[in-house]
Amino acid sequence: MSDFFRARTGAAKKRKTSTPSGRLSHSIFTKPKGWKTTIIKAFSTEDREERYSKPTKASKGKDIPHMRVHCGLKFSDGSPCNAFRDMQVESGYGNFWKHLLTHFDNKEDDLMAAYVDATLKAASKGGCAMDHAEAASFGAKENAMYDWIDLMVMENLPLSAVESKRFRRFSRYSDETVFGHKMIRDTMFHLKALTQGEVVKAVKKAPLCDIIHDGWTCDRTHFFGLICSFNKTRTVIEDGKKVVKEEVETVLLSVAPITRLADDSANVEEASSFTAQVHCDYIQELFEELGIDFDKWVFCQTADNCSTNLKLAKDLGIPHVGCMSHKFNLDVKDMIKNEAALKDMLGNIHTVITAARSSIRNMAVIRNLTAVGLAVPSEPRWSGEFNMIFNYGLVWDSFRRASIDHECTDDFTDNLCMSQTHFQTVQKKSLMLKELNDVTKPMQRRHCNLLNCANPPKLLEEKIADKKANNETEHPLYECTFERNRTMLHGPLATHVDFESAVVKVQKGEEATLLYGEKAAIKSALKTAVALRGFGTEVDTDDEVEEATTTTGSPGLYKQALKAEAKRMAHREGPTSKYINLDFVLGSAAEVERLWSLAKYVLINQRKSMTPTLFECLMYLKYNRGYWNKAMVAEAYRRAREQQSDARFAKWSAQAEEELQAAVAALGALALTGGE
Structure with a gap:
């Protein structure tokens, strides 16, 4: 229960x-x-x-x-x-x-x-x-411990809040059920160990998995996040019938800091890059510690297309699925780079916003005219350009009035273009980039598989061609020069072309069109191969059992894609397929990017002194919230009490031993001197 x-x-x-x-x-x-x-x-x-x-x-x-x-x-x-x-x-x-x-x-x-x-x-x-x-x-203390841990983990509160009298006034528990932060911390550590057992138990029930990983550096500490995606079978009762639902599940395996050098003889500068060999050793040791056979269970990896991840996949001996969001980001950056007018406009806007933000006088004037924030793009993601030009369109009139009616700095006034034609061009380009930004949203959904990540760029390219063929000059995409290059399955960044193509065909339900090389690339996903490894692949063919899948959503621009997806899911090959369900192969690393977004709320400035061990524990319990309950918290609390009791007994025994030795030494000294 x-x-x-x-x-x-x-x-x-x-x-x-x-x-x-x-x-x-x-x-x-x-x-x-x-x-x-x-x-x-x-x-x-x-x-x-x-x-x-x-x-x-x-x-x-x-x-x-x-x-x-x-x-x-x-x-x-x-x-x-x-x-x-x-x-x-x-x-x-x-x-x-x-x-x-x-x-x-x-x-x-x-x-x-x-x-x-x-x-x-x-x-x-x-x-x-x-x-x-x-x-x-459960007793009152177990109930209180469960509520305190749930509050601390899910609401990102410091553990010391439990000792605050002001905070306790809002608690329905009496002072007898309030714990110190050390007891809550120790209970969390034991709860993480229990939760890890439940996670591993769920993971081992799946025949294959996809690992998604990425690194994140905060305060000179490099964290490595490892998430695995697999199919989890759930049996529910719907309208009096037993319905088997196979859904994609993601769990966090580790978010530990990597501090070990690649080689004992390596210097600090070389080790600071954290080579692929360091990550490879860490992943293999982690799976060995969890008792999971990496070679049999891991099907592929989904990560960014950097050289480290490509080398890591090669060292691990698994196919690499490049993040489609990262590939789309590179294609859009190429479009901006090759389109001179758009590139110059974005450069001018960036110069104006930088001049406004770098001057206290300019910001004081602008704040009196508008409350819209001034955004500048970041290097990793192209969406920063869209946010910048969109906000610029909102504050352009305020910029113009600030430049005319107030004494702003020369670098701001000289670079600001105040013509109405410029503003209309900005609005048109903003609408075009908004169309591109809408493509990224379906690619960053939870559990978005490779097929659903590859479709939006393809639909965008078809839509651009359609607007140009129909001569719709007023449409924002009419002058768009976007071309699919890296986002194609056979693009230049695709290191395992046959594997990605085969996975997409199986996810689409078109396994009859698989080529010889594609069949060889996914032979480990055959139901017969899975059965040989000891995983059950029997399919219940009872009429009362319905196999249901979840159709993911999409922005309004892609209603046609939604209908096609629903039709595909309705007619996909089910029990007759030779392959297991490959929807767990994701096409984007958004899952681990979302993990780092959560981490920024946990590791705030006031909590930067938190140990990496406690940070990993909080993130592990937060992400895997569905794998621990009140019974596990009660068991963790019992273990924490025993641990603290043993520590107190060991400390008392050490003190008693010291006192005994001191007494024996004193008696020996008295005997030598003849004292009483």
């Missing part, structure tokens, strides 16, 4: 609740005084008011009104339970769902997860889900 909740009413007896998907609710109560029944079963939320019957009297001659609650749960064969239970009418509660929300510290998503656990057991073992609900109880 994923979570448990404690009642706050009466004598605060521990009671267990769980909730179904679609906001179904059921509960198991310890029998309170005055209640006739001990079990109240579930009904759907939309029917909760209509399924109450009129109040009835108790059978023993006492005028105690009751309500009959209908059980809406279903058995494994799809038939409804249709059981009724009497519930005493309490003053002020005419709605059972509101009663649960009022009396229990529950979270709807956790309740749904708890219901799914019980429903899955009912589906496999038969009977009603209520019969498989498991009870568990």
